Amino acid sequence: MDDDTGVFTISLDTELAWGTFDKGNVERYEKAYRNTPEVIDQLCDLFDEYEIPATWAVVSHLLEDCGGNHPDRTSPDFEWVDDWFGELPCASGMDEELWYAPWLLNRIQDCGTEQEIGLHGSTHMQLGADGCSWRHAEEEIGVAVETLRSHGIEPKSFVFPRNDIGHLDVLQEHGIEAYRGVDARWYERASVPDVLKPSLRFADEAARLKPSVVEPVERGDIVEVPGSQVFRPSHNGWKYTLGGSSVARARKGLECAARVGGVFHLWLHPFNLGHELEKDLTRFEDLLRVVKQFVERRDIECRSMNDLIHCSREYGDAA
Ligand SMILES: [Zn+2]
Numbered sequence: 054m055d056d057d058t059g060v061f062t063i064s065l066d067t068e069l070a071w072g073t074f075d076k077g078n079v080e081r082y083e084k085a086y087r088n089t090p091e092v093i094d095q096l097c098d099l100f101d102e103y104e105i106p107a108t109w110a111v112v113s114h115l116l117e118d119c120g121g122n123h124p125d126r127t128s129p130d131f132e133w134v135d136d137w138f139g140e141l142p143c144a145s146g147m148d149e150e151l152w153y154a155p156w157l158l159n160r161i162q163d164c165g166t167e168q169e170i171g172l173h174g175s176t177h178m179q180l181g182a183d184g185c186s187w188r189h190a191e192e193e194i195g196v197a198v199e200t201l202r203s204h205g206i207e208p209k210s211f212v213f214p215r216n217d218i219g220h221l222d223v224l225q226e227h228g229i230e231a232y233r234g235v236d237a238r239w240y241e242r243a244s245v246p247d248v249l250k251p252s253l254r255f256a257d258e259a260a261r262l263k264p265s266v267v268e269p270v271e272r273g274d275i276v277e278v279p280g281s282q283v284f285r286p287s288h289n290g291w292k293y294t295l296g297g298s299s300v301a302r303a304r305k306g307l308e309c310a311a312r313v314g315g316v317f318h319l320w321l322h323p324f325n326l327g328h329e330l331e332k333d334l335t336r337f338e339d340l341l342r343v344v345k346q347f348v349e350r351r352d353i354e355c356r357s358m359n360d361l362i363h364c365s366r367e368y369g370d371a372a
């Protein structure tokens with residue numbers, strides 16, 4: 054790849070109720086979770102139609118029905134949940150449809166455009182949070198990698214649950230080569246109180262601010278690919294931003310990536326498109342149509358995260 058061609062990459066936090074069980078708000082997203090198999094099916098069709106090699110970061114426990122048994126694991130000492138392994142969806146009697154998706158890998162691998170399958174943990178453990186020791190991280194990542202290997206997949210890319218970065222050495226040790234960093238916006242830094250972030254993100258969206266174009270950064274033997282923009286769902290407060298804002302912002306990001314030869318990294322959770330299935334998928338296809346225009350002009354190339362870090366580019370220096 055030429056160094057001056059822009060790149061579009063997309064990562065998908067694929068998790069169902071694993072993403073919310075520990076915060077006790079699964080019910081709030083239940084409808085979207087139940088629509089997620091349909092969303093994923095249609096996303097796969099769209100990625101084929103628009104030739105997009107996406108990176109699917111999956112919670113590996115989606116692939117396993119353990120019967121609620123995790124006898125060899127020790128619960129992390131998080132302040133918001135007492136007994137991690139006792140409260141997992143698989144152990145708490147939750148409807149399987151909300152957390153078990155054995156069909157997932159086959160559907161993704163059936164795509165004609167090759168998709169990358171990476172990881173988002175085995176139980177969506179927040180690796181950077183206080184209470185997650187090296188041992189907890191080691192078990193969480195070890196189990197996740199083992200599960201994918203049992204399906205013939207060697208995962209190379211990782212998305213941290215809640216983008217909470219920690220224990221990079223454990224990822225490296227298990228063969229992970231790249232992870233998504235937090236969005237390149239000043240307020241996404243850890244030093245900014247979490248309570249302020251939603252309104253700042255909302256302001257960016259409402260103002261249709263140009264998302265940041267990024268470059269991969271080497272962090273020791275692992276590469277960080279920061280995020281540029283989350284593709285917003287159309288529920289909660291987000292419906293009050295104008296419907297086209299996500300697409301308008303992405304267009305600005307792609308224009309900039311094409312101009313400077315940088316990377317535009319979009320990300321979302323598939324269930325984000327499950328609140329108003331048809332409307333959300335139409336909005337998402339609008340974005341892919343914009344990507345296609347850039348690709349046809351040879352201003353942008355589409356790459357998975359792993360493909361991206363192996364193409365010949367200069368990496369930035371670690372800050
Ligand atoms: Zn389990």
Ligand SMILES: [Zn+2]
Nearest residue numbers: 066072214215
């Ligand atoms: Zn997640």
